[in-house]
Amino acid sequence: MPNRLSRPAFLASLVTLAFSLSFAANAQSAGALGNGLSAAAVARGGTMVTEHASPLDAVEGNPAGLAGIHSRVLDLSGLALVAHGTFTNSANSAADPGTLRAFSGALPYAAFAVPLGKRFTAAAAVTPEFLMRAAWQYTDPAGTAGVTYGSQKQESQFIAIRSSASIAYAPSRKWSFGSSIGLVYNKNLLHAPYIFQEEPALAGLKVLLDLHTKGWGWNGSAGAQYQPNDRLGFGFAWKSGTSVPSHGYAQGSAYALFNALGVGADPTFHYQAEVDNHLPQVVSAGVRWQINPHIRIATEGGWTNWSNSFNRLPVKLKEGTNAVINSVAGSSSIRDYVPLSWHDQGTFRAGVELPVKHQWTARAGYSFLSNPVPSSTITPLTAAILSHGLATGLGYQPEAGTPHNLLSRLQWDAAYQLQLPANQSVGISSLQAGEYSNSHIHVLTQSVTLSTRLNF
Numbered sequence: 444m445p446n447r448l449s450r451p452a453f454l455a456s457l458v459t460l461a462f463s464l465s466f467a468a469n470a471q472s473a474g475a476l477g478n479g480l481s482a483a484a485v486a487r488g489g490t491m492v493t494e495h496a497s498p499l500d501a502v503e504g505n506p507a508g509l510a511g512i513h514s515r516v517l518d519l520s521g522l523a524l525v526a527h528g529t530f531t532n533s534a535n536s537a538a539d540p541g542t543l544r545a546f547s548g549a550l551p552y553a554a555f556a557v558p559l560g561k562r563f564t565a566a567a568a569v570t571p572e573f574l575m576r577a578a579w580q581y582t583d584p585a586g587t588a589g590v591t592y593g594s595q596k597q598e599s600q601f602i603a604i605r606s607s608a609s610i611a612y613a614p615s616r617k618w619s620f621g622s623s624i625g626l627v628y629n630k631n632l633l634h635a636p637y638i639f640q641e642e643p644a645l646a647g648l649k650v651l652l653d654l655h656t657k658g659w660g661w662n663g664s665a666g667a668q669y670q671p672n673d674r675l676g677f678g679f680a681w682k683s684g685t686s687v688p689s690h691g692y693a694q695g696s697a698y699a700l701f702n703a704l705g706v707g708a709d710p711t712f713h714y715q716a717e718v719d720n721h722l723p724q725v726v727s728a729g730v731r732w733q734i735n736p737h738i739r740i741a742t743e744g745g746w747t748n749w750s751n752s753f754n755r756l757p758v759k760l761k762e763g764t765n766a767v768i769n770s771v772a773g774s775s776s777i778r779d780y781v782p783l784s785w786h787d788q789g790t791f792r793a794g795v796e797l798p799v800k801h802q803w804t805a806r807a808g809y810s811f812l813s814n815p816v817p818s819s820t821i822t823p824l825t826a827a828i829l830s831h832g833l834a835t836g837l838g839y840q841p842e843a844g845t846p847h848n849l850l851s852r853l854q855w856d857a858a859y860q861l862q863l864p865a866n867q868s869v870g871i872s873s874l875q876a877g878e879y880s881n882s883h884i885h886v887l888t889q890s891v892t893l894s895t896r897l898n899f
Contacts, residue, residue, distance in 0.1 A: 478810045482856035482894035486836025487794025488808020490741040493678035493731040498554035502568040505666035505680035506621030509564040509611035515899035523549040524890040530823045532882035534584035541581020564611045572603035583636045586876035587647040588703040597635035599824040604628045622665040629687040631656045641780040647875040650697040658689030674733040685722040712765035723752040745790040749815045753785035788815040804838040819873040834860040854896040862888045
C-alpha cells in the first residue's frame with residue numbers, strides 16, 4: 444500500500460471491500476443461528492447487549508453501545524463453519540444414513556464507527572442478520588403413489604445480510620441510548636423433492652424442485668445502557684421484525700410422479716416464484732460485572748418471536764409452463780403454504796474474560812437457545828435445533844502509544860465455538876405423505892471466528 448494513501452481513502456477502500464465480499468460470499472454462506480458477531484463476543488458465549496467498545500456487536504446487539512466509542516474504529520470479522528449431521532428414516536437406515544455436508548462455508552462482515560462531537564456516535568455496517576444453510580445427501584423415501592426421486596442432494600439456504608446505519612447518544616456518563624435502521628437483503632434457495640402441502644388439487648404430490656428467490660426488506664432496532672459505576676453495567680435492546688417479499692424462479696421435473704401415474708408428457712416445468720419471508724422481532728437484556736481488576740463476567744437473556752414469523756411459509760408460483768400440471772391445478776398459478784409452526788425461542792448467554800499475559804485476554808462462554816422447531820414439521824432442511832454452545836477465545840491488544848504503524852496498531856481476536864450435538868426424533872409428521880414420520884435427525888457445528896480492529 445502506498446504510504447501516501449490518506450486515512451479516509453484507506454478506510455473507504457476497506458469498507459467497500461468488506462461490503463463487496465459480504466455480497467459475493469452469500470452464495471456459499473455458512474449458517475446456523477449464531478452467537479455473537481465479533482470474535483470477542485462469540486468467545487463470551489454471544490453476550491453483546493452490555494458491550495460498549497465494538498461497532499460490530501453494537502450494530503447487531505445494542506446500538507446504545509456505540510456511545511462508548513471515542514475514536515474512529517473499523518471492525519473486520521469473518522466466520523468459517525463446519526457442520527456434521529445424520530438423518531435416518533424409512534429409506535435411510537442407521538447403517539447407511541443421510542449425511543450433512545461437512546464444510547458449510549465462510550462469510551466476512553464489517554462495521555465502522557465515528558464519534559460526532561462529545562455525545563453522539565454514528566456507525567455503518569454490513570453484517571449477517573440470519574444464516575441458515577443445510578446441504579444433505581439422502582435417499583428420497585417413497586411418498587404418494589410410491590413416488591421417489593432416489594438419492595438426491597437436498598439443499599436449502601435462507602440468508603439475510605443487513606446494511607445498517609446507527610446512531611447513539613450519551614446524555615450523561617451513566618446513560619446511553621441508540622437506534623439503527625437496516626436494509627436487509629434476503630436470498631432463498633431450495634433444491635430438493637418438494638411435497639405440495641395445502642394446494643387443494645396437488646396436496647401430497649411430489650416434484651423435484653429447484654427454487655431461487657431474492658428480495659429486500661427494512662427493519663430497525665433500539666437500545667439503552669445504564670452504567671451506575673465503573674464495575675457494573677446493564678443493557679436492554681429490541682429489534683423489529685422484517686418482512687421480505689422475495690422474487691425469482693422455480694423450475695424442475697415431475698418425472699417420477701408422471702411415471703407413477705402413467706403420464707407420457709414432458710415432465711419439466713418452470714414458474715415465476717415469490718416467497719414471503721418474515722424475520723422475527725428480538726428482545727434482549729443483560730448485565731456485566733467487573734468482579735475485580737482481572738475478571739469480568741457478562742450474562743444476558745432474550746426472546747425471539749418465531750411463532751409469528753415461521754408459522755406458515757407462503758410459496759406463490761405463476762406462469763407455469765407444464766400443461767399437465769396446469770390442468771390438474773386448474774390454473775397456471777399455484778399458491779401453497781409450507782407449515783412450520785415454530786415456537787418462540789428463549790436464550791441465555793454467559794461469558795467471562797480475564798487477562799492471562801501482558802496485552803493478551805482469554806475468554807470463555809456458554810450459550811443456550813431453546814429449540815423452536817416442533818417435531819411435527821421438522822425436516823433435515825429446517826433442523827435449526829442446536830441448543831447448547833461452548834466457546835473460547837483469545838484476544839491481543841497493542842499497548843497505548845504504539846507508533847503510527849498500521850499493523851502494529853491492530854487489535855486481534857479469535858474464537859472457537861462448538862454447538863453441542865442435538866437430536867430430534869419424529870413420530871408422526873404433520874407434513875403431507877408421511878415421508879418424515881419415524882425419522883431421526885442428529886446435528887452439530889463447529890465454527891472459527893477471526894476479528895481485527897483498527898482505532899484511528
